[in-house]
Amino acid sequence: xxxxxxxxxxxxxxxxxDVTLDCVYETxxxxxxxxxxxxxxxxxxxxxxxRNSFDEQNEISGRYSWNFxxxxxxxxxxxxxxxxxxxxxxxxxxxxxxxLGAGNNRKLIWGLGTSxxxxx
Amino acid sequence: xxxxxxxxxxxxxxxxxxxxxxxxxxxxxxxxxxxxQTPGQGLQFLFEYFSETQRNKGNxxxxxxxxxxxxxxxxxxxxxxxxxxxxxxxCASSRGGAGGPYNEQFFGPGTRLxxx
Numbered sequence: 001x002x003x004x005x006x007x008x009x010x011x012x013x014x015x016x017x018d019v020t021l022d023c024v025y026e027t028x029x030x031x032x033x034x035x036x037x038x039x040x041x042x043x044x045x046x047x048x049x050x051r052n053s054f055d056e057q058n059e060i061s062g063r064y065s066w067n068f069x070x071x072x073x074x075x076x077x078x079x080x081x082x083x084x085x086x087x088x089x090x091x092x093x094x095x096x097x098x099x100l101g102a103g104n105n106r107k108l109i110w111g112l113g114t115s116x117x118x119x120x
Numbered sequence: 121x122x123x124x125x126x127x128x129x130x131x132x133x134x135x136x137x138x139x140x141x142x143x144x145x146x147x148x149x150x151x152x153x154x155x156x157q158t159p160g161q162g163l164q165f166l167f168e169y170f171s172e173t174q175r176n177k178g179n180x181x182x183x184x185x186x187x188x189x190x191x192x193x194x195x196x197x198x199x200x201x202x203x204x205x206x207x208x209x210x211c212a213s214s215r216g217g218a219g220g221p222y223n224e225q226f227f228g229p230g231t232r233l234x235x236x
Contacts, residue, residue: 037227042229043208043229043230044123044227044228044229044230045210045212045225045227046227047224047225047226050224091162091163093163107165107168107176107178108153108163108165108225109165110162110163110164110165111162112162113162113163
């Protein structure tokens with residue numbers, strides 16, 4: 001079964017601390033995509049990154065970085081020098097490749113999210 | 121470019137009633153997906169529409185239905201409401217095509233449905 005686990009329900013840090021949000025996934029497919037989304041208090045989910053299963057290079061975007069390790073089925077997200085504006089719920093999601101003959105039967109499978117509170 | 125809009129933002133209904141939620145995707149986006157978000161179950165996929173056809177469906181009962189119009193706007197309907205249907209309903213649009221959920225999805229602010 002396909003599954004995304006975000007073991008950390010809530011994290012609280014003080015501004016300027018580094019914080020890592022964990023994401024572990026399960027899938028039988030060799031081709032799949034992983035995503036991170038941010039949901040600030042306003043409620044709108046914001047896309048952060050998409051990574052396909054063949055690209056294990058780590059990615060850095062400003063204070064954000066992602067560590068993809070297929071060997072441990074993990075796609076962790078690190079925020080460096082956190083800021084109060086980073087306070088949000090962060091979701092990890094998995095999208096699998098379509099099965100032959102199954103049409104476009106694909107969907108995003110979401111973790112339950114990690115609520116990050118960055119305190120001044 | 122205007123973002124994804126959802127109406128209404130808040131809705132209060134009673135058990136047994138039905139409700140229709142509306143979503144207008146970003147201009148040029150042909151794929152619209154619907155999600156239900158609850159504290160206990162997180163985000164759960166309801167269905168996806170592309171070019172007026174339901175392309176993908178989650179594991180929800182038949183009381184949940186949707187449709188998409190020729191201008192890509194989408195509606196979802198929930199009939200015979202139950203208390204457990206109280207949730208934030210999110211709509212997401214993407215360019216669609218062969219990309220499906222692989223594409224970056226842009227989310228609306230959601231409709232908060234409360235069933236009493």
